[in-house]
Amino acid sequence: YDDRDTTMSIEMHIFLQDDIVMGTLTVRENLCFSAALRLPKSICQLEKDEKVERLIQELGLSKVAGSWVGTQLIRGVSGGERKRTSIGMELIFDPPVLFVDEPTTGLDASTANSVLMLLKRMANSGRTIILSIHQPRYSIYRLFDSLTLLVGGRMVYHGLAQDALDYFSQIGYTCEPHNNPADFFLDVINGESTAVALNKLNNSEELDEEQLSSSLKGIEDRLVEEYKNSSSYKQTKSELERIVQGQDYSTRPKSRTITYSTSFCHQFNWVLRRTFKNLMLNPQTSFAQIGVMIFLALVVGAIFFGVKENSSGIQNRMGALFFITSNQCFSSISSAELFITERKLFVYCLSKERVDSESLKRVVFKTNPKPFYLDINMKHYLISPCVQIFSGLLVNLPSVADWLNWLKYLSIPHYGLVAVEINEFIGLTLCDMRNTSGLEIQVCSTGEDFLSDQGIDYSTWGLWQNHLALGIMTLIFLIIAYLKLRFIKKFT
Numbered sequence: 001y002d003d004r005d006t007t008m009s010i011e012m013h014i015f016l017q018d019d020i021v022m023g024t025l026t027v028r029e030n031l032c033f034s035a036a037l038r039l040p041k042s043i044c045q046l047e048k049d050e051k052v053e054r055l056i057q058e059l060g061l062s063k064v065a066g067s068w069v070g071t072q073l074i075r076g077v078s079g080g081e082r083k084r085t086s087i088g089m090e091l092i093f094d095p096p097v098l099f100v101d102e103p104t105t106g107l108d109a110s111t112a113n114s115v116l117m118l119l120k121r122m123a124n125s126g127r128t129i130i131l132s133i134h135q136p137r138y139s140i141y142r143l144f145d146s147l148t149l150l151v152g153g154r155m156v157y158h159g160l161a162q163d164a165l166d167y168f169s170q171i172g173y174t175c176e177p178h179n180n181p182a183d184f185f186l187d188v189i190n191g192e193s194t195a196v197a198l199n200k201l202n203n204s205e206e207l208d209e210e211q212l213s214s215s216l217k218g219i220e221d222r223l224v225e226e227y228k229n230s231s232s233y234k235q236t237k238s239e240l241e242r243i244v245q246g247q248d249y250s251t252r253p254k255s256r257t258i259t260y261s262t263s264f265c266h267q268f269n270w271v272l273r274r275t276f277k278n279l280m281l282n283p284q285t286s287f288a289q290i291g292v293m294i295f296l297a298l299v300v301g302a303i304f305f306g307v308k309e310n311s312s313g314i315q316n317r318m319g320a321l322f323f324i325t326s327n328q329c330f331s332s333i334s335s336a337e338l339f340i341t342e343r344k345l346f347v348y349c350l351s352k353e354r355v356d357s358e359s360l361k362r363v364v365f366k367t368n369p370k371p372f373y374l375d376i377n378m379k380h381y382l383i384s385p386c387v388q389i390f391s392g393l394l395v396n397l398p399s400v401a402d403w404l405n406w407l408k409y410l411s412i413p414h415y416g417l418v419a420v421e422i423n424e425f426i427g428l429t430l431c432d433m434r435n436t437s438g439l440e441i442q443v444c445s446t447g448e449d450f451l452s453d454q455g456i457d458y459s460t461w462g463l464w465q466n467h468l469a470l471g472i473m474t475l476i477f478l479i480i481a482y483l484k485l486r487f488i489k490k491f492t
Contacts, residue, residue: 013090013093013095013097013098013099014090014098014099014101015086015087015090015098015099015100015101015103016101017101017102017105019082019083019085019086020086020089021069021082021085021086021089022069022274022278023068023069023070023071023074023076024068024069024071024074024277024278024281024282025068025069025274025277025278025281026065026066026067026068026069027056027061027064027065027066027067027069027077027081027085028052028056028065028066029277030069030085030088030089031052031055031056031085031088031089031092032048032049032052033089033270033274034088034089034090034092035048035051035052035092036048036262036266036270037261037262037266037267037270038092038093038261038262039051039092039093039261039262040261040262041261041262041263041266051092052092055088055091055092056088058091059084059085059087059088059091059118060084060118061081061084061085061088064077064081068281069082069085070082071282073282074281078111079106079107079108079111080107080111080112080114080115083103083107083111083115084115084118087100087103087115087118087119091122095127096126096127096128097127097128097130098122098127098128098129098130099130099131100119100129100130100131100132101131101132102131102132102133102134103115103116103119103131103133104116104133104136104140109137112136112137112140113137113139113140116136116140116143117143119131119143120143123145135182135183135186136182137180137182138180138181138182140182141161141180141181141182142161144161145160145161146158146159146160146161147159147160147161147164149164149185149189151189151220151223151224152220154220154224155224155227156189156220156223156224156226156227157185157227157232158227158232158233158236159232159235159236163232164181164185165181165184167230167232168184168185168188171223171226173188188219188223189219189220189223191219296327300320300323300324303320304316304317304319304320307320309428309429309430309431310430310431310432311430311432313430314430314450317424317425318421321417321420321421321424322413322417324420325413325416325417325420326413328416329412329413329416409469412470412473415466415467415469415470415473416466416470418456418466419463419466419467421451421454421456422451422456422458422462422463423463424447425447425448425450425451425458426447426448426451426458427447428446428447429444429445429446429447430444430445430446430447430450431443431444431445432444
């Protein structure tokens with residue numbers, strides 16, 4: 001680390017295995033988004049744009065800078081270009097140390113080689129690149145300067161990559177000619193190398209599963225002990241002791257306050273803009289939903305067109321208002337994006353359900369399957385009726401028993417329906433013709449009378465308290481989601 005202060009750990013960046021790019025944005029837009037959030041506001045926009053253009057040149061993305069990254073429905077850049085864009089989003093801050101988690105995942109051999117060549121050029125330019133990788137081809141392996149091999153979380157080698165074969169040869173494992181060193185190391189660790197295989201052949205007795213597991217455990221322990229007794233281990237340990245010499249870690253705080261380069265409002269503005277652009281360019285979430293809303297508007301408008309101002313008009317109005325508010329509540333739960341994203345998991349999920357169902361038939365269904373399925377679906381039978389019944393359409397809420405009346409406060413459609421009812425019926429006069437003793441008499445009532453019969457407070461505060469209740473519920477749900485994300489973050 002060139003004798004830098006140990007506090008430089010703050011400057012380390014991690015590139016995760018999964019791509020973090022937005023498929024509906026172009027390569028340049030993704031990099032600009034990262035620059036806007038990670039670079040301090042003291043850097044002017046022109047300098048940020050210039051930095052993005054230099055990074056595009058460095059990553060070899062000039063030809064596709066204006067192309068969409070791509071989604072399941074939008075054709076975009078290649079897998080290697082997508083991976084380089086993800087790496088570029090971390091490099092925008094120009095970190096001195098970059099951790100890369102399996103950069104070749106999902107890439108073909110040629111594309112994986114080009115990505116590793118990019119990382120090699122970055123390392124040669126002065127950055128420290130630390131990456132994890134499984135079974136690299138030889139053209140990739142020879143790019144490594146330093147190599148660390150782990151088995152069961154324990155180190156079996158750390159040192160120069162070019163010295164690894166000599167080290168394993170010294171402890172009794174010789175790599176065959178024309179064999180990929182990376183494959184050879186994995187064979188040794190898994191107990192499948194030629195030396196280990198010959199040792200197994202010398203023991204004519206077949207090993208059962210428990211003996212085989214014990215044999216592999218013995219190989220792992222031997223590799224770990226051999227490394228601890230090696231000169232490479234002693235050299236690495238002395239180097240670490242030299243680095244930490246003179247550093248006082250006893251007073252270091254247990255936690256460190258995280259600071260950001262930009263303010264919350266600045267980040268929120270950019271994230272909101274990106275989300276809106278993604279919504280507009282994502283057909284399954286924009287065109288489909290807009291089309292459905294237009295279709296429903298036409299259908300509802302046609303059905304309830306020309307509603308009369310009499311008793312039948314009351315029912316029609318309530319039906320229209322209930323449909324609109326309920327549709328707004330349930331239409332926000334969209335699974336189109338998840339279906340397209342997780343479509344590849346369908347066969348896996350289907351097979352899992354099949355396997356689980358076989359065991360359940362033998363264990364649970366031997367008695368009676370009905371209680372089992374009733375228990376699974378009970379949440380739907382309980383929650384859905386409560387939400388619908390206590391919204392205010394199906395039941396006159398003042399007539400509900402006191403010990404059940406409180407459930408209306410948990411119904412989200414209730415607040416929306418009450419608000420639109422007040423808006424619709426205030427100032428409305430409803431008249432009916434009634435035949436009494438051969439005489440037709442016009443009987444009129446006001447919308448306020450109807451609202452009073454429903455137990456609705458139609459005052460100004462009565463209207464706005466519904467908005468306040470919905471706002472409070474939204475805030476509560478956001479807090480719950482935030483706490484859940486914070487909880488997940490600690491364990492992932």
